Amino acid sequence: MTKRTKKVGIVGKYGTRYGTSLWKMVKKIEISQHAKYTCSFCGRTKMKRRAVGIWHCGSCRKTVAGGAWCLLSGRMEHSKLNIPEPRI
Structure with a gap:
């Protein structure tokens, strides 16, 4: 199949609706x-991603909770930096 969307990519499914600023965010x-x-x-x-906040690994078959759209949200990454590693 030929490529039908040059600029918009994945949001080409919305056509001319909603405006450019919104589809850039989406x-x-x-x-x-x-x-x-x-x-x-x-x-x-x-x-x-399986559903909102549910992430599944196809290799080791682990299912974890994460961010809604990406595995680690900005707050999760920030909080991981502030947690000290345990001393052995």
Whole structure:
């Protein structure tokens, strides 16, 4: 099949509706939503979104809770930086 959307990409399904500023924001969200992420358990890039906030690794079959559109939201990444690692 030929490529039908040059600029808009994944948000081409909305056609001429809603305006450019909105589809630019939606494009950023939908690209991160459909991307595959690295699993923190097995290290493979197999973590996919199943539903809002539910992420599943196809390799090790672990299911974890995460952000709504991307695996780690901005607050989650920030809080992980502030948690000290346990001393052994």
